[in-house]
Amino acid sequence: MREFGYQRAHDVTGALALLAADPDARFLGGGTNLVDLMKSGVERPARLVDVRDLPLDRVEPTADGGLRIGATVTNSDLAAHPEVRRRYPALAQAVLAGASGQLRNMATVGGNLLQRTRCGYFTDVSKPCNKRVPGSGCPAVTGEHHNHAVLGASGHCVAVHPSDMGVALTAFDAVVSYASADGPGETPLTDFYLPVGDTPHRETALPPGALITHVSLPAAPVAARSRYRKxxxxxxxxxxxxxxxxxxxVEDGLVREARLALGAVASRPWRARAAEAVLAGAPADGATFAAAADAELAAARPLPDNGYKVTLMRNLVVSVLTELAGRDAR
Incomplete structure (x- = not known):
């Protein structure tokens, strides 16, 4: 790891100014991903701007019945928060499934959403990778790809996004708020991650130098009956x-409302819109759940060694929906 500077920011304006003053600086939250990438040489910031002291560490109810989650809330605090557990249990389950207690105590919400792929070719600087060096190639296409994408990939990149938290947030229409030199902004999480296309090095719609400040979850009564399975x-x-x-x-045996998002199948958490459309108003039974899964996975384009994911995800969707339908029936 090469030498780097370090400064601690105490307010959002100051944090933005510190980053703007050094084009090679990076924001530091818990560091559970960034520091690893610095050790491997993937990330080489000249300066780290520590944002953990910013007043962004609270989970607060919103006027519409949703929640506003600060970017520096730790994963442990998010998973333990009583309103998260009550209103969005799948989010708490996703966070708990994501890492050990030690890592959850350090990792932050903002950092979790910005974590980079764990593709072995990306994390090995001796190998080509279009995410690290645009135009250098994607050796995973013909190499080791058993855990890579089956949806939304391209010949330029087949890596998957590693976040568990992001999958649950995507299912519940989360919105990312940020601060930048041009003022505040926000974007739905479904639009926050950019399609791979031929520019896999451009991962998010976050403006250069911007800082995630909050993630907002709108009111969603259906989310109280939710599940995350990994x-x-x-x-x-x-x-x-x-x-x-x-x-x-489920009401009178029919699906009144459904939310569904898939993880580890694409470069971003994957909102299953096609499956949701099949579920709407249909009988809450195994045949409907299988048809919904098939509708979503019809777009899958597996590689030679990861075709098992299509069957795995079909079975996983059917199993989780069947469990939720059984709960509603009780």
């Missing part, structure tokens, strides 16, 4: 090979 290759903490955040309301 499949991984070992029982201990590991990144997902597939995950589902789902919420379901």
């Amino acid at each position: 499949v991984r290759e070992r029982a201990s903490y590991a990144f997902a090979i597939g995950s589902v955040a789902a919420a379901l309301t």
Whole structure:
């Protein structure tokens, strides 16, 4: 790791000014991803601007019945917050599934959304990677790709986004708020992550030098009946090979409302709009749930070694929706 400068910011304006003064500076939250990438040489900031002292560490109810989550709220505090557990249980479950207690105590909400892919070619600077060096190629397409994308990928990049939290936030229409030199702004999380296309190095719509300040969840009564399920290759903490955040309301045997997002299948948390359309107003049974999964996964384009993900995700969607429908029936 090369030498770097360090400064602690105490207000948002000061943090933006410190970053603007040094084009090679980076914001530092918990550091659970950034510091690892600095050690491997993927990230080489000249200066770190520590934002953990900013007054962005609260989870607050909003007037419309939603929640406003500060960017420096730790993952542990988010998962333990009683209103998160009551109103959006799938979010608490996703955070708890994401990492060990030690990491959750350090990791922040803003940093979680901005974490980089764990693709082995990206984290190994001796290998080409279009995310690190645009135009250098994507060796994962013909190389090791068993845990890579089956949806929304391109020949320029087939890596997946590693966030568990982001999958649940995507299912519940989260909105990202940020501060920048041009003033405040916000964007829905579904638009926050950019499509891969031929520019995989451009990962988010966050303006250069901007700082995430909050993530807002609108009121969503359906979210109180939600579930997050993650499949991984070992029982201990590991990144997902597939995950589902789902919420379901059933009345008179029919699906009144459904939310569904998939993880570890694309370069961003994947909102399953096609599946939701099939579910709306349909019988809450296994046939409907399978049809919904098939509708979403019809767009899947697996590589030779990750086709298992299509079957895995189909079964996972059906299983989680069946469990939620059973809860509503009780």
